[in-house]
Structures are given as C-alpha cells and as structure tokens.
Amino acid sequence: MIYYLGAFGLIFIGLYIVLVKHNLIKVIIGLSILNTGINLFLISIGFVKKGTAPIFSHPGLKAIRMVDPVPQALVLTAIVIGVAVLALALSLAIRLYQHYGTLNLRKIREQKW
Amino acid sequence: MRRIISILLLGIVALGIILTLVKIPFGVSKTKVGKYYIDKGVEETGVTNIVTSVVVNYRGFDTLGEVTVLFIAALGLGAVLSTRKKKVKRKVEPASLILYTGCRFLFPLILLFGVYIFIHGHLTPGGGFQGGAIVASAFLLIYLGSRERRIGERGTKAIESLGGLIFVVVGLAGLVISGYFLRNFLPKGIPNLLFSGGIIPIIYIAIGFKVGSELAGIIDNLGGAVSRLS
Numbered sequence: 001m002i003y004y005l006g007a008f009g010l011i012f013i014g015l016y017i018v019l020v021k022h023n024l025i026k027v028i029i030g031l032s033i034l035n036t037g038i039n040l041f042l043i044s045i046g047f048v049k050k051g052t053a054p055i056f057s058h059p060g061l062k063a064i065r066m067v068d069p070v071p072q073a074l075v076l077t078a079i080v081i082g083v084a085v086l087a088l089a090l091s092l093a094i095r096l097y098q099h100y101g102t103l104n105l106r107k108i109r110e111q112k113w
Numbered sequence: 114m115r116r117i118i119s120i121l122l123l124g125i126v127a128l129g130i131i132l133t134l135v136k137i138p139f140g141v142s143k144t145k146v147g148k149y150y151i152d153k154g155v156e157e158t159g160v161t162n163i164v165t166s167v168v169v170n171y172r173g174f175d176t177l178g179e180v181t182v183l184f185i186a187a188l189g190l191g192a193v194l195s196t197r198k199k200k201v202k203r204k205v206e207p208a209s210l211i212l213y214t215g216c217r218f219l220f221p222l223i224l225l226f227g228v229y230i231f232i233h234g235h236l237t238p239g240g241g242f243q244g245g246a247i248v249a250s251a252f253l254l255i256y257l258g259s260r261e262r263r264i265g266e267r268g269t270k271a272i273e274s275l276g277g278l279i280f281v282v283v284g285l286a287g288l289v290i291s292g293y294f295l296r297n298f299l300p301k302g303i304p305n306l307l308f309s310g311g312i313i314p315i316i317y318i319a320i321g322f323k324v325g326s327e328l329a330g331i332i333d334n335l336g337g338a339v340s341r342l343s
Contacts, residue, residue, distance in 0.1 A: 004134055046143075054164060056304070080242045
C-alpha cells in the first residue's frame with residue numbers, strides 16, 4: 001500500500017508544480033517527477049508479496065511467486081522514452097530562451113494558458 | 114488564487130483515486146496474461162528472462178513502436194536545435210589532469226559493461242534499453258571530462274539507422290519464412306545458454322546500439338546548444 005501512496009504522492013507533486021510554477025525549467029522538472037510517479041505506480045501494480053524477479057536464472061527455479069512481468073516490460077521502455085522526451089522539452093526551452101530572453105511563462109506574451 | 118484552485122482540483126482527483134484504489138487488492142498477482150508468460154515463457158521462447166521475452170517476443174511489435182517514438186524524439190531534438198550559424202570558437206578551460214585521466218580510464222570499462230548488459234539481456238537482468246543507457250552514460254562522462262571532444266554526428270546517425278534497420282529486417286524475415294511479422298524463426302536452443310532464444314538476442318543487441326547512439330546524440334546536441342547559449 002505504501003507504494004501506491006508514494007507513487008501518487010510523486011504524481012501529485014508533479015501535477016502541482018506543473019499547475020502553479022511559472023518557470024519553464026521548473027515545469028519540466030515537474031513533468032519528470034510526474035513521469036517517475038507513474039512508473040512507480042505501474043511497477044507496484046505488478047507487485048506480489050514475497051515475490052522474486054521473473055527470471056529463471058538457474059534451471060531448478062520454480063515459477064511460484066514471481067512478480068508480474070508485463071508492467072515491468074512497459075516501464076522498461078517508458079523510462080528510456082521519458083529521458084528522450086525530457087531532452088526534447090529541454091531543447092524547446094533552450095529555443096524559447098534564445099527567442100524571448102526569459103523562461104518566465106508569464107512574460108512570454110504570445111503564450112499563455 | 115491559482116494555487117488554491119490547483120490544490121482543490123488535486124484534492125478532488127486524489128479523492129477519486131483513493132476511492133478506486135481501496136477496492137484493488139495489493140500484493141497479489143492480478144493479470145492472467147502475466148501468469149501465462151511466467152508459466153509458458155521459457156518453453157515458448159527459450160529465454161529465461163521473462164521480461165525480455167515479453168518486450169521482444171510477445172510484444173515485439175509494441176517495442177518497435179516505442180523505438181520509433183524514441184527515434185522521433187531524438188530527431189525532433191536535432192531539428193529544434195540545429196542552426197546554420199558557423200560554430201563560434203569559445204575559450205574552454207581544460208579539465209584537471211585527474212578528471213581527464215579518470216574519464217579516459219573509465220570510458221572503455223563503462224562501455225564494456227553496457228555491452229555486457231545488452232548481450233546478456235535474455236539471461237540476466239538487463240537488455241537493450243538498459244545497456245544502451247549505460248553506453249550513453251560513458252559518452253556523457255567523456256563530455257564532462259574533456260569538453261573539446263565531440264562524437265561524430267555521422268557515426269551516431271549511421272549506427273542508429275542500422276539498429277532500426279536490423280530490427281525491421283529481422284521482423285520481415287520472420288514474415289517471409291514463417292508467415293508472421295517478428296516470428297521467432299531461428300532455433301530456440303537450450304535455455305540459460307548465451308546462444309539461445311532465436312532472434313531475441315539479435316533484436317536486443319540492435320536495440321542496444323540504437324538506444325546508445327541515440328542518447329549519445331541527444332547529449333551531443335544539448336551540449337552543443339548550451340555552449341552556444343552562453
């Protein structure tokens with residue numbers, strides 16, 4: 001249960017940052033925290049009490065009490081994609097800074113939410 | 114004002130999620146498909162790491178889509194940051210001798226570790242995505258240690274394209290030989306050996322090279338943009 005609490009704690013911290021902060025870099029950091037929280041939530045859905053990793057590392061291992069491999073496979077790719085999307089967001093932030101000279105979302109005229 | 118509204122909104126969302134999550138049991142296996150993969154995975158795919166068999170074999174098509182997302186993100190980053198301006202020569206203070214030597218000493222070791230992780234992806238924890246990230250971290254270390262050094266952009270693009278091409282070609286070979294895209298047409302071999310699992314290690318090595326060169330290219334692009342900014 002504590003895993004769910006931690007995951008949703010991270011998700012809400014991330015959402016709060018995205019909603020409230022005006023600095024673009026801080027918004028991107030918030031998105032990253034949100035991403036981490038979602039990954040943690042997906043992993044904790046597949047958790048089994050006293051379970052082991054789903055790897056038959058030696059031939060005698062029995063298939064009782066292994067954690068669910070499907071969320072792990074999803075999160076595995078999601079982490080790497082998260083890094084790439086974070087880099088893309090940062091590159092857009094660099095361009096915005098070059099164009100407007102500021103990262104404050106309130107001072108950028110054409111773009112308001 | 115906006116702060117209060119956001120907190121209220123998040124509170125409402127949190128209430129809904131808590132009311133839903135209380136009904137879901139925690140710590141028991143929930144999906145039938147996960148149990149099926151654990152029970153039948155080794156004999157069906159010949160791979161002892163079930164996560165790898167899900168990523169590359171059962172959901173190989175899904176992984177192809179995810180690799181494409183990664184490719185498009187890297188491509189978009191290159192397009193956003195590309196400039197026609199010629200490079201301005203900046204004075205770069207060289208790193209200290211200890212940092213420089215340490216980075217040069219650690220670089221091949223980290224590279225070797227990354228390659229080990231993605232070659233053994235079907236036997237031990239690890240695989241193409243993780244190994245690729247470790248390889249990219251080796252390049253990041255080189256950038257921190259000596260700033261004037263650059264990765265050749267042509268090389269990363271070539272390796273990246275080659276990795277994606279191998280993935281698609283192996284999938285199409287499955288289509289030609291046995292009638293399904295990404296079908297495992299090679300012999301499965303004995304589980305727990307390095308040469309086992311048919312096409313799975315081949316695809317995972319291709320993914321490893323692709324992810325490694327893509328992330329290294331991202332680091333290269335961002336580093337170049339930041340040094341132009343200041």
